Every structure is written in structure tokens, then in C-alpha cells.
Amino acid sequence: MLVDAHNRTIRDLRISLTDRCNFRCFYCLPHGEPSWAKKEKLLTFEELEYIAAIFVSLGIEKIRLTGGEPLIRRDVPVLVEKLSRLKPSLTDIALTTNGYDFARHAEALKNAGLDRVTFSLDSLRPERFREITGVDGLDRVLDSIGIAHRLGFRPIKVNAVIVRGRNDDEVVDFARFAIDHDLSFRFIEYMPLDSGHDWSRDMVVSGREIRDAIDKEIPLTLKNTSRGSSTSWKYRFADGLPGEIGIIAPVTEMFCGACSRIRLTADGQIRTCLFSTEEHDLRGVLRSGASTAKIVEFIKAAVLKKEPSHRINDPDFVQPERTMSFIGG
Numbered sequence: 001m002l003v004d005a006h007n008r009t010i011r012d013l014r015i016s017l018t019d020r021c022n023f024r025c026f027y028c029l030p031h032g033e034p035s036w037a038k039k040e041k042l043l044t045f046e047e048l049e050y051i052a053a054i055f056v057s058l059g060i061e062k063i064r065l066t067g068g069e070p071l072i073r074r075d076v077p078v079l080v081e082k083l084s085r086l087k088p089s090l091t092d093i094a095l096t097t098n099g100y101d102f103a104r105h106a107e108a109l110k111n112a113g114l115d116r117v118t119f120s121l122d123s124l125r126p127e128r129f130r131e132i133t134g135v136d137g138l139d140r141v142l143d144s145i146g147i148a149h150r151l152g153f154r155p156i157k158v159n160a161v162i163v164r165g166r167n168d169d170e171v172v173d174f175a176r177f178a179i180d181h182d183l184s185f186r187f188i189e190y191m192p193l194d195s196g197h198d199w200s201r202d203m204v205v206s207g208r209e210i211r212d213a214i215d216k217e218i219p220l221t222l223k224n225t226s227r228g229s230s231t232s233w234k235y236r237f238a239d240g241l242p243g244e245i246g247i248i249a250p251v252t253e254m255f256c257g258a259c260s261r262i263r264l265t266a267d268g269q270i271r272t273c274l275f276s277t278e279e280h281d282l283r284g285v286l287r288s289g290a291s292t293a294k295i296v297e298f299i300k301a302a303v304l305k306k307e308p309s310h311r312i313n314d315p316d317f318v319q320p321e322r323t324m325s326f327i328g329g
């Protein structure tokens with residue numbers, strides 16, 4: 001078991017497959033060409049399979065593949081197939097994607113054993129979608145969501161980062177979209193993880209504000225009375241309509257006390273928190289030819305250093321150097 005110094009059991013591993021992305025969401029990546037990790041630094045699928053097996057032997061139950069845009073990496077279904085061999089100890093393999101390339105991999109991913117998919121979608125208006133992501137791709141993302149539905153991925157989650165003045169006028173439209181497509185639509189508060197370091201508190205639309213705006217138009221009923229290790233408050237639509245919404249409010253309603261997550265960056269660094277300022281070089285240990293026992297020791301030591309909480313709301317908060325796309329959101 002992986003237990004940290006604050007008695008939290010770590011059960012979820014997020015693996016970033018690449019720091020690269022075909023989008024340039026303004027709250028995540030800079031415009032232009034960022035300095036990507038060199039290819040030889042990325043963990044290979046064989047390395048990931050080996051490390052994932054160790055993590056699962058230590059009690060990891062869920063693995064989420066993310067990035068950057070994970071589907072930029074070639075042959076992701078091959079990796080999913082390798083990870084599937086870790087079931088049933090591994091209970092869940094999920095993917096977070098911007099959806100642009102999902103359609104052409106969807107069937108192979110399903111056949112390889114992918115259990116769940118989460119899409120990111122920050123606007124339902126084509127022009128605004130382009131402004132936010134830098135890509136004219138709304139239709140492709142909507143198609144991908146439809147395909148995920150048809151292939152039987154359930155639940156399908158869709159994430160939107162709500163930023164004041166950019167897309168906060170769409171929250172009710174997003175809720176209607178959740179009803180029309182029977183989705184779990186999750187609203188995420190904007191976090192200081194943008195490459196431009198432009199984040200400011202007044203750009204954050206609080207979870208409460210989002211919930212109230214929806215509730216006014218479409219009454220909501222709270223589904224979970226505690227968040228447990230989940231990051232979101234879940235609501236169903238009071239009139240028995242399909243779909244649900246989730247509110248993820250890391251800035252205004254911190255949930256670190258129940259965090260069960262750990263992250264592995266594409267270049268093989270363990271990050272114990274999104275907001276860590278320290279990383280643990282698992283790639284270095286692995287490539288030094290260390291034994292499995294040494295790797296286990298290294299992972300356990302890293303977990304013991306997991307931060308008690310993020311410090312976004314502290315006056316001396318320092319934004320981590322690496323942004324979401326590099327950390328693996």
C-alpha cells in the first residue's frame with residue numbers, strides 16, 4: 001500500500017504520455033512552440049508497462065492516461081492493451097483527451113480495454129472554441145463525444161474550465177448539453193497552472209457561482225453528501241432529466257485532505273501534487289538499472305513527501321514552473 005505522511009492512501013495514478021499538444025488552450029499552453037521534452041526522455045511503453053505493474057502491486061487501482069494530448073503519442077491502444085493485463089487488480093483505465101483525434105482511435109481503444117474517457121470542451125460556439133484552443137475543431141470534438149457514446153463508454157465525462165469573461169456565460173448551455181447527450185459535465189475552476197502566468201483570482205468563477213447559475217434555470221439536487229476522494233460535488237437534474245453535473249472547485253473549496261492521486265510526467269518524474277515544486281526522478285532510477293525493490297523504495301519515499309495541501313490561497317503561493325500540459329492534468 002502507498003500511504004503518505006498524512007495517512008492518505010494513494011490509489012490513482014495519472015500518467016502523462018506526452019507534454020505535446022495539438023491545441024493551445026490559453027489557460028494551459030503558450031502560443032508558438034514551447035520547449036518540449038526531448039523524445040529520449042519520454043518513458044517508452046515498455047517502461048510504462050513495467051512501472052505501472054509496480055504501482056498496481058502497491059495498491060494503485062485506477063490509471064488515467066493524460067498529457068499534453070495523449071493521443072498525439074503513436075499507438076496508445078497498444079499501451080492500453082498492455083495496461084489491461086494488470087486487471088482485475090487495476091480496476092479502471094481512463095483517458096483524458098481534447099477529443100480532436102479520438103474518433104479514429106476510439107474503437108481500437110475500446111477493444112484494448114479502455115474503460116472510460118473524459119473530454120475537454122470549453123465552448124459550444126465554434127468561433128469561441130477556436131479562440132480558446134487555437135484550433136477550429138469544435139465539430140470534431142462533438143463527433144468524438146458521439147462516437148464514445150455509440151461505443152458504449154460510460155459514464156462519459158466532459159470537462160470545461162470556466163474563466164470569467166471567456167466562457168462563464170455558457171454554463172447553462174453546458175448543463176443543457178449534458179441533458180441532451182446524457183453526460184457527466186464537469187465544471188472546473190481555473191487554476192494557476194497556465195504557462196503565461198496570467199491567472200488572477202478575479203478570473204476564477206467559483207464552483208458555487210456556477211452551481212447557482214445553473215440551479216436558477218434547471219433545478220439541481222446534490223448527489224453526494226461528501227466528496228470522498230472524488231474531486232467533485234455531483235448534482236443530478238431535479239426533474240429526473242438525464243445527465244449530471246460535477247463541480248470541481250480546487251481554488252475555493254480545497255479537497256486536498258482526501259487526495260488519493262499521484263502523477264507521473266511524460267519524462268518520468270513523479271509529482272505528488274499538481275502544485276508540487278519538487279519532482280522525483282523515477283526515470284533516472286529506472287534507467288540506472290535499479291532493481292524492482294529499489295524502485296518500490298523510491299516510489300514509497302516520494303509518496304511520503306506528498307504535500308498536505310496546495311497553497312494557492314496562501315499569500316506566498318508560488319506557481320509551479322511546469323504547466324498543466326507538462327504535469328499531466
Ligand code: SAM
Nearest residue numbers: 028067068069097098120159190191193324329
Ligand atoms: N489534452 C487533454 C485535454 O485537454 O483533455 C488532457 C490534458 S489537459 C492538461 C487535462 C485537463 O486539464 C483538461 O480538462 C484541461 O481543461 C485542464 N486544465 C488545463 N489547464 C488548466 C488550468 N489552468 N486550470 C484548470 N484546469 C486546467
Ligand code: SF4
Nearest residue numbers: 021023025028068098
Ligand atoms: Fe492541450 Fe489539453 Fe492543455 Fe488544451 S488543456 S492545451 S488540449 S493539454
